[in-house]
Amino acid sequence: MEKKLQDKKELIQQFRTEGILDAARSVISKRGLDKATMEQVADEAGISKATIYLYFKNKEELYYRCVVDGMDELLSAMEKAAAGIADPLERLKRLMLTQMEFIDADRDFFKVYIIESRDLLFDKTSECGREFAKRHDRLVRIMSGCIRECMENGGLRKMDPIKAHYLLFSMMRGMAMFSIMSGKDGPLSSEAAVILDIFLNGMKA
Amino acid sequence: MEKKLQDKKELIQQFRTEGILDAARSVISKRGLDKATMEQVADEAGISKATIYLYFKNKEELYYRCVVDGMDELLSAMEKAAAGIADPLERLKRLMLTQMEFIDADRDFFKVYIIESRDLLFDKTSECGREFAKRHDRLVRIMSGCIRECMENGGLRKMDPIKAHYLLFSMMRGMAMFSIMSGKDGPLSSEAAVILDIFLNGMKA
Amino acid sequence: MEKKLQDKKELIQQFRTEGILDAARSVISKRGLDKATMEQVADEAGISKATIYLYFKNKEELYYRCVVDGMDELLSAMEKAAAGIADPLERLKRLMLTQMEFIDADRDFFKVYIIESRDLLFDKTSECGREFAKRHDRLVRIMSGCIRECMENGGLRKMDPIKAHYLLFSMMRGMAMFSIMSGKDGPLSSEAAVILDIFLNGMKA
Amino acid sequence: MEKKLQDKKELIQQFRTEGILDAARSVISKRGLDKATMEQVADEAGISKATIYLYFKNKEELYYRCVVDGMDELLSAMEKAAAGIADPLERLKRLMLTQMEFIDADRDFFKVYIIESRDLLFDKTSECGREFAKRHDRLVRIMSGCIRECMENGGLRKMDPIKAHYLLFSMMRGMAMFSIMSGKDGPLSSEAAVILDIFLNGMKA
DNA sequence: TATGAATGAGGTTTCATTCAT
DNA sequence: GATGAATGAAACCTCATTCAT
Numbered sequence: 001m002e003k004k005l006q007d008k009k010e011l012i013q014q015f016r017t018e019g020i021l022d023a024a025r026s027v028i029s030k031r032g033l034d035k036a037t038m039e040q041v042a043d044e045a046g047i048s049k050a051t052i053y054l055y056f057k058n059k060e061e062l063y064y065r066c067v068v069d070g071m072d073e074l075l076s077a078m079e080k081a082a083a084g085i086a087d088p089l090e091r092l093k094r095l096m097l098t099q100m101e102f103i104d105a106d107r108d109f110f111k112v113y114i115i116e117s118r119d120l121l122f123d124k125t126s127e128c129g130r131e132f133a134k135r136h137d138r139l140v141r142i143m144s145g146c147i148r149e150c151m152e153n154g155g156l157r158k159m160d161p162i163k164a165h166y167l168l169f170s171m172m173r174g175m176a177m178f179s180i181m182s183g184k185d186g187p188l189s190s191e192a193a194v195i196l197d198i199f200l201n202g203m204k205a
Numbered sequence: 206m207e208k209k210l211q212d213k214k215e216l217i218q219q220f221r222t223e224g225i226l227d228a229a230r231s232v233i234s235k236r237g238l239d240k241a242t243m244e245q246v247a248d249e250a251g252i253s254k255a256t257i258y259l260y261f262k263n264k265e266e267l268y269y270r271c272v273v274d275g276m277d278e279l280l281s282a283m284e285k286a287a288a289g290i291a292d293p294l295e296r297l298k299r300l301m302l303t304q305m306e307f308i309d310a311d312r313d314f315f316k317v318y319i320i321e322s323r324d325l326l327f328d329k330t331s332e333c334g335r336e337f338a339k340r341h342d343r344l345v346r347i348m349s350g351c352i353r354e355c356m357e358n359g360g361l362r363k364m365d366p367i368k369a370h371y372l373l374f375s376m377m378r379g380m381a382m383f384s385i386m387s388g389k390d391g392p393l394s395s396e397a398a399v400i401l402d403i404f405l406n407g408m409k410a
Numbered sequence: 411m412e413k414k415l416q417d418k419k420e421l422i423q424q425f426r427t428e429g430i431l432d433a434a435r436s437v438i439s440k441r442g443l444d445k446a447t448m449e450q451v452a453d454e455a456g457i458s459k460a461t462i463y464l465y466f467k468n469k470e471e472l473y474y475r476c477v478v479d480g481m482d483e484l485l486s487a488m489e490k491a492a493a494g495i496a497d498p499l500e501r502l503k504r505l506m507l508t509q510m511e512f513i514d515a516d517r518d519f520f521k522v523y524i525i526e527s528r529d530l531l532f533d534k535t536s537e538c539g540r541e542f543a544k545r546h547d548r549l550v551r552i553m554s555g556c557i558r559e560c561m562e563n564g565g566l567r568k569m570d571p572i573k574a575h576y577l578l579f580s581m582m583r584g585m586a587m588f589s590i591m592s593g594k595d596g597p598l599s600s601e602a603a604v605i606l607d608i609f610l611n612g613m614k615a
Numbered sequence: 616m617e618k619k620l621q622d623k624k625e626l627i628q629q630f631r632t633e634g635i636l637d638a639a640r641s642v643i644s645k646r647g648l649d650k651a652t653m654e655q656v657a658d659e660a661g662i663s664k665a666t667i668y669l670y671f672k673n674k675e676e677l678y679y680r681c682v683v684d685g686m687d688e689l690l691s692a693m694e695k696a697a698a699g700i701a702d703p704l705e706r707l708k709r710l711m712l713t714q715m716e717f718i719d720a721d722r723d724f725f726k727v728y729i730i731e732s733r734d735l736l737f738d739k740t741s742e743c744g745r746e747f748a749k750r751h752d753r754l755v756r757i758m759s760g761c762i763r764e765c766m767e768n769g770g771l772r773k774m775d776p777i778k779a780h781y782l783l784f785s786m787m788r789g790m791a792m793f794s795i796m797s798g799k800d801g802p803l804s805s806e807a808a809v810i811l812d813i814f815l816n817g818m819k820a
Numbered sequence: 821t822a823t824g825a826a827t828g829a830g831g832t833t834t835c836a837t838t839c840a841t
Numbered sequence: 842g843a844t845g846a847a848t849g850a851a852a853c854c855t856c857a858t859t860c861a862t
Contacts, residue, residue: 012842037834047844049836050837050839050844051843054843059835059837115323118320162383163387166379167400171376174376175371175372177375178372181324182368194364198372202408217824243853244852254853255827255828256825259826263853264853419845422845442734442737443649460834460850461846461847463832463833464847468832469832526733528647528731529796530726530730530796531647569809572793572797573797576789576792576793577793577810577813580789580792581786583789584785585778585781592778609813612813612816652856653856654856663824665858665860666822674857674858
């Protein structure tokens with residue numbers, strides 16, 4: 001019984017947390033991190049400003065969780081998607097597709113992660129910044145590891161695989177920016193093949 | 206004589222303006238656009254806050270001019286560099302190299318231009334936002350125009366040339382991020398060949 | 411119960427609003443509209459500057475509400491006082507007396523209303539200015555309407571009744587200034603008879 | 616020779632001073648004392664801000680001279696106009712007419728004097744306020760003195776002649792306000808007879 | 821004398837955060 | 842647990858005033 005109540009409480013806890021995060025992502029993606037106020041987030045979530053502070057220590061943590069919680073999911077999804085695929089090229093394709101599908105499923109997260117995350121990217125003095133860095137590193141490791149294998153067995157030219165990852169990742173970002181800027185807000189995943197094709201062709205040994 | 210005094214005045218004017226812009230770029234590149242305050246810019250420039258307002262209407266304009274003034278120079282340099290080159294592939298190379306050299310020459314401008322300028326968030330309702338949009342469009346037009354020619358005569362595969370520009374531009378951005386993140390803060394232009402090689406190979410028809 | 415809480419909330423809301431308005435009137439009446447700062451108002455009200463902004467949009471609105479809220483009460487009182495009095499001369503007397511008693515009851519409001527409200531300068535382009543103008547017009551209409559009747563049935567000479575109102579209203583103002591300047595800060599209403607006597611005699615047909 | 620140069624210098628001095636005062640009155644009458652900036656005054660006068668400080672110590676003194684210099688002229692004119700008129704009623708008429716003609720000749724001065732002078736009126740702590748008070752007293756003395764004579768020999772009812780002055784003066788003010796508010800910006804002096812008629816009739820013993 | 825340039829001081833406003841209920 | 846109310850801290854911006862030229 002004790003346990004069940006505990007569960008219920010946690011469920012409610014999580015429900016609220018998720019709702020606030022969604023609201024925050026929505027607001028940040030629309031107005032930018034700086035211009036997004038706690039009040040707007042509260043309004044979007046349909047709760048009061050003070051309530052946010054029951055679930056998040058402060059604005060920085062809220063923002064950081066917007067990014068990091070999503071990244072945790074993304075990273076899990078990527079690892080799951082890649083598991084058991086022997087062919088590194090095939091694996092790279094799956095990894096990219098997973099990312100894009102993830103982005104398609106939540107444009108707001110994407111915008112916060114891709115466009116607004118430079119604060120976290122550079123500020124290593126804050127707990128939040130360091131936590132973000134961990135995820136960032138993990139993503140880089142997953143992707144660059146796979147790319148390295150492609151270089152070794154998949155016919156890709158040899159170069160720093162981390163550098164290669166940054167190029168590939170940026171192409172995805174560029175494609176997303178294009179689709180947003182041009183107003184053609186179609187699914188990013190439909191462009192996965194094009195991006196990979198250009199990248200793999202371009203990187204051929 | 207009259208003329209000479211006029212010139213001198215303009216020179217001083219420009220000197221101050223440039224000094225403030227440099228200070229602003231420096232502060233923004235260090236603390237991020239949101240966290241940069243007018244006070245910090247003033248301190249960095251060695252002047253008082255109020256003086257900034259003699260040369261810039263408000264913070265928004267100062268920020269946009271950080272980007273826009275640099276872009277004007279960049280765009281001029283690109284147009285000059287491209288002039289008279291018949292071969293579109295060669296021209297594309299020159300355009301990319303020019304951008305990278307430009308960025309290498311002023312890292313602070315680079316950070317504001319590449320990292321802080323959140324293209325998606327510029328406010329087209331403000332004078333400043335529209336001015337920025339103009340430059341953005343001009344850059345896109347120059348690059349995508351050249352890319353289109355490469356598609357027609359240079360053996361590149363056919364696709365939306367604007368989309369292609371976003372991909373290429375993003376690769377440059379990715380390379381820059383890599384060099385920053387990895388701490389190897391070498392010149393970006395030394396990577397121009399690699400980026401173009403991958404892009405052009407990848408885009409081969 | 412719901413209703414009761416609602417009432418209580420509104421009560422508190424109104425209490426604060428009124429407290430701030432009183433503080434503002436006090437400060438303005440002492441230092442003048444121009445020199446009154448939000449900080450002084452906050453201090454006088456015993457709250458923080460930021461709290462004022464929970465109840466008033468900005469300084470302009472606060473100022474106008476100092477006048478406009480008082481005028482609303484004054485206008486109601488005048489309409490009530492005049493209601494059901496058939497004789498226009500008698501009605502005019504009641505109207506004047508009501509104004510003066512009202513002013514006597516709140517010297518701070520009086521100073522803001524009579525001395526600081528620079529009718530000529532209200533800005534009709536702002537919401538606040540238009541709201542003030544409405545009240546001003548209503549007062550003019552009430553008084554000039556009554557004066558017109560006095561001209562038709564009360565033996566007053568014929569002239570533009572609005573002009574006549576301005577004359578009468580100014581006499582009240584002059585009397586107030588006199589009592590302030592001479593230091594004899596007695597009740598204005600005790601002079602109502604004198605003013606009216608002079609005005610009505612003077613205006614006899 | 617020395618004398619002549621001295622004269623010329625003084626002439627220029629006076630020319631500048633007068634130009635600045637006119638500009639200041641114009642700006643203050645349009646925007647109100649508070650909103651009028653030294654810059655606007657300088658622009659209106661066609662000189663630089665700093666130049667104003669060659670002729671006036673600070674904004675307060677500039678403002679004060681706007682009022683007081685005009686009042687000095689007005690008071691001289693009134694004394695001259697009243698000189699040698701034995702009949703106090705006739706003299707009162709001349710005094711009022713002089714004031715109104717003076718106001719007609721310079722609406723800006725009127726607006727500054729009548730509408731914006733409350734700062735000076737109440738602030739006796741500043742040199743400026745005290746100087747203004749002197750003129751104010753002198754005006755009151757001239758008018759109330761004449762009114763007292765009217766009470767003694769002209770058939771006016773007995774009352775505090777200073778109070779009577781405030782009433783009469785206010786009527787003039789009210790008439791001016793009316794003409795400005797109603798847009799019928801005709802000469803105030805044409806209404807002198809009406810005002811005096813009402814006042815004198817009203818004040819009949 | 822005249823002024824362009826600079827600034828100190830201070831005002832308005834915003835917002836993340838706290839706390840009593 | 843939820844929130845309405847309050848606020849400290851800080852940001853932006855303005856303007857009267859000074860001073861070197």
